Amino acid sequence: MSEQRRSLPRLALPLIVAAITAITAACGASQSTSASGPSDSGTSKEARAALETAFKGATGDLPEVTAKPKAGVNLWVISCGQQQPGCVEPSEAAMAAGKAAGWKTNLCDGKLNPSGWGACIRQAISAKADVIMPVGVDCPAVQGPLGEAKKAKIITIGNGGMDCDVAGGEKLYSAVTTPLKSMTLADYRARMGALQADYVIGKTNGKAKVLLVNFTDPIWGPMISKGFRDELKQCAGCEVVKQLDVGNQDLVNNTLGSKFSSALLGAPTVNAVAFPIDGWLQAGIGQAISSSGRRAQLTVVGNFGNAANADVIRSDGAQDGDVGYSSKQLSWAAIDDAVRLMAGQKPAGSAGVGLVGIDADHNLPKKGSSYEPPVDYVKHYTTGWGK
Structure with a gap:
């Protein structure tokens, strides 16, 4: 099916074509600040245009549902770590989708480490799983257990993780669910970072001096x-x-906050912060920002569109902006890919899961909710599955 709003080949240069001129022109503009990060009052016309381009985002159509779920399937969902919201939400969504498909569902907590992920996969193999779905887990971290699952002819679906071929190895996942057509997972992840950059460029009027947190x-x-x-x-x-x-x-050792605080203290010229996982704000970054004495000078942007972070943005707290996407929608699409594979079909090739910039005035989810697209993907899949 065709993608909405713009063609996806253009999305592969996501938002840059329309925004480069505006962003470059904004780089010489002045910066204005308020009590909770830089404001828009002194923002140039060009920078505002660049921000609006980012906030508009882009998405795709939901895929056509082409297969009915097989009965009696034993599904195992492997959470990357139940102490992180970015692992909890997609894992629980995969469980909900599996139940909606009529399958027996099991959740195993990988506890944020490769040993835990591998142990969960091997537990699923021993339990005679028909489908194993690691959430947010790259193949190289669990290459041995995935190889064992492949040998046992168990369907494995990468939900938010990369296959081993990305690191030069052999593909071991039966399928990796693709968020958007004509965009690799590598491009999709890079687009997350690019949208974060668009946000800080615009909000600082082209004067961003960034502390970048790298996972x-x-x-x-x-x-x-x-x-x-x-x-x-x-x-x-x-x-x-x-x-x-x-x-x-x-995160496990609870040292994130102190590491971030030291990095911020050691970079006095920084006026913007970007971090890749929303849950890290609550794991120490937020407290470090609030207690730094520099909150008014910082533009802070996260990634994933989690509910807790949206509420922080709403309350004028330690975060200004975010990049939202629906990990729940991706999980439902991943279950549909498993349904297709069990029916002898190929995966959909595009889940239609878009990316969008968020702040207090743009695309902010309702209180207590993570970012969700304006489509009823649950009804789409359950209806297509005949449930």
Whole structure:
């Protein structure tokens, strides 16, 4: 089916074509600040245009449902870590979709480490799973267990993670659910970072001096950072002043807040912060920003559109903007890909899961809710499955 709003080949240069001129022109403009980060009162016309381009975002059509769920399927969902909202929401959505398909569902907590993910996959193999769905887990981190699942002829679906071929190895996932047509997962993750960069460029009037938080554990973490850096290069007056590398062990050991606080203290010229996982705000970044004495000088942007972060933005707290996408929608699409594979079909090729810029005045989810697109994907899939 055709993609909405714009063609996806153009989306692969996401928003840059329309915004480069505006962003570049904005790079010499002055910056204005308020009590909760830079305001729009002194923002140039060109910077505002660039922001609006980012806020408009782009999405795609839901795929046609072409297969009915097979009965009696044993589904195992492997959460990347139930202590992080970015793992909880898509994992619970996959469980809900599996139940809607009429399947037996099991959830295993991978506890934010490869050993936990691998143990969950092997537990699923022992339990005679028909479908195993790791959430947010790259293939190289669980190459051995995925190879065992493949040998056992179990369908494995990558939901938000990359396959091993991205790192030069053999494909081991039966399928990796694709968010948008004509865009690789690498491009999609890079687009997240690029939209974050668009936001800080516009909000600082082309004077962004950024503390960039880089997620080192997954393949896709540095892809977000690269997308950010590549987009920021379009602004002559902007730069990444400092990059802070963070891994899951910083969350497990509760050291994220102190590491971030030290990095911010050591970069006094920073006026913008970008971090790749919304849940990290509550894991220490938010408190570090609030207690830094520099909140009024910082434009802060996260990623994923989580409910708690949307409420922080709404309450004028330690975050100004976000990049939203529906991990729940991606999970429903991942279950549909499993339904297709079990019926002898190919995966859909596009889940129609878009990306959109968020702040207090644009695309902000309702209180207590994560970002959701204006489409009823649950009804779409359940109706198509005959449920």
